[in-house]
Amino acid sequence: MQTEGKSQSMKGIRQLAEYLDISIGTVSRALNGKPDVNEETRRRVLAAADELGYVANQSGRSLRQGETKVIGLMIESSKETVENADNFFLGVTSGLQSVFARHKLDLIMLPCPSDEDPHEYLKRMVARRIVDAMIISDTQRVDRRIDFLSRAKIPFVALGRSLSASNFPWIDLDFEGVADHAVERLIALGHRRIAITAPSSEANLGYLFIESYRRALERHDIPFDPSLVIRVKSSEQGGYQAAHELLLLEERPTAVILIYELMAIGLYRCLMESGVMPGRDLAVIGFRDAPRARFLQPSLSCFRMSLYDLGVELGRMLLANMPVYREFYPGDGRNIIWPLELMAGESDAFRVGVMA
């Protein structure tokens, strides 16, 4: 009624063609930048499309050419993720979009319900042909999603290694480097008993993290003590519990490496309740950038990264694995170990032996 009189009659490309008195084939070619169309008519079509607010119906297009121009980022909306609240994915999203925008690809996030099996969810989404390609994360040690995507030949990239398929594109955080660097640093400060936290889940990262920690210790002739590997949840709550267990050890460690930065919040709290001062009585080093931990006191020494840059690299790697876009990203193969940078804080800024 009170609309501009244009958009109301806008149903599809047919109306646009009638409006211009041109065949729909030409209109389609004009819009999609195909060569065999007069530049003058292309100009007219573009102008009319803009004026009438025409945008191609995705269903029709997808059906015809078998692709959706949509990339899916699968995330887990588990309770733990919500609790931890580090907006990790939103950070990565910006980087991804900056790459995808160049090819008019849209990114959607697919939150797997906590009561549904991630593998089933993924299969459902892929089968519905709602996306052309997938980005998955939180890869498990053996992850059926990876086998499925490989076999179904759906382009994808994983954030996190896995033992599942022998050969698939992934980017993973440099757990080895971090564990190594942290241990070296603490040993240089005089520490000998260094505790570390490990996830209780089947996530792959835990194994790599601990293994690297172990090797770094042995390189300095410090025997590996299994009791110093504390298995807790990677959350604030887990941090609290870690501190609790840590304080109960007969020979108390002088340092602890946290696999997830947020745990520091709970850890600090438990320590302080027991009169143990982080950064003086116990050295603490964190891992993976979580903005929540930035305001801790004493400030936390931790390893950080640019989520945006990580997103960019994920995007490039994905496109490099899609036939249509491969040519644009010749160098971007696969298997990047993503480096992290140490931001030195006050939480480990002391030499051991002074107060002990």
Next chain:
Amino acid sequence: MQTEGKSQSMKGIRQLAEYLDISIGTVSRALNGKPDVNEETRRRVLAAADELGYVANQSGRSLRQGETKVIGLMIESSKETVENADNFFLGVTSGLQSVFARHKLDLIMLPCPSDEDPHEYLKRMVARRIVDAMIISDTQRVDRRIDFLSRAKIPFVALGRSLSASNFPWIDLDFEGVADHAVERLIALGHRRIAITAPSSEANLGYLFIESYRRALERHDIPFDPSLVIRVKSSEQGGYQAAHELLLLEERPTAVILIYELMAIGLYRCLMESGVMPGRDLAVIGFRDAPRARFLQPSLSCFRMSLYDLGVELGRMLLANMPVYREFYPGDGRNIIWPLELMAGESDAFRVGVMA
């Protein structure tokens, strides 16, 4: 090659029909639970579909029936959102999905790139027919998205009021109730000079919040002092700045109400740097549940809510506004003011005058 020999031949409903030696029409009817199909054949079709791993191609289906069975949740991936990191949306998502699952609707999250106008982004997504309905949030005081969706007759529900359209379905947080409750509580504890923070943006919530604060004050014959309304960003950084400005006021307030709980982290820090102790020298009350703030010391008094329940209600309201599902949600009309619950902490647990 090494696939099971089933899924490789699985292209569409046609293959399924050939496999069963049945027409595709019957297969479709069987799968969709239409009445005129023999129960025996239906059983066979279902079994075969399961065996061959057939799932209907969404593009074909959408094209035919003009709906996608997908609901979009639009979120902003602005830098500020990432920084604040409260996983607000993931929390809401679970509630939404629990409702949508009953109708086999899928939820996708649409992150608007920070460099794109939200209105344009929304238009693009809707025009592409990628979703049937929309959930929008972060509504502005005047929000073109609301006009657009109303006029285009796209079912939607907004998280947040707006002045744009006279009449549209929304749920909003009970800013008035919170401001009112907070002021009353502080006055009861003897406070007379109560500061409050307000967003610097055009978000609608700021106006409602301040207005309620003002009325509550005037009800107790306390004159409204504009200098006590501190306009800062709703972030940790903003909290820090708020404390800074607050300490510079000639007649220092004895209490402050924060419009966003996370600001408390920055606020605490700035206060402590100046030797002002929250919970003793200054009362602090927060708003809106942010898990990051839970571990503050002294513990923060704040207003909280169940994100899950909020999601459920949003979902119901949306479906109540969609012709197909309306009948299932007769009671769920519109315009809910979402209540919040005070969780009393230590940050305002003192009577004024004792130390002042």
Next chain:
DNA sequence: ACGCACTCCGTAAACGTTTACGACTGTATG
């Protein structure tokens, strides 16, 4: 034998796009 109702199923059109193909110009080339 016939009509009727009912159950079940096949046929074909339709949804909005893209694109292979061919048709029609006009111009250059032999």
Next chain:
DNA sequence: CATACAGTCGTAAACGTTTACGGAGTGCGT
């Protein structure tokens, strides 16, 4: 003048579904 070719455009098929319509078969009552 015939042919070739480039430039431009229209035609129609195809993508995978759903669904209105009608037809075949069966059972039953007249």
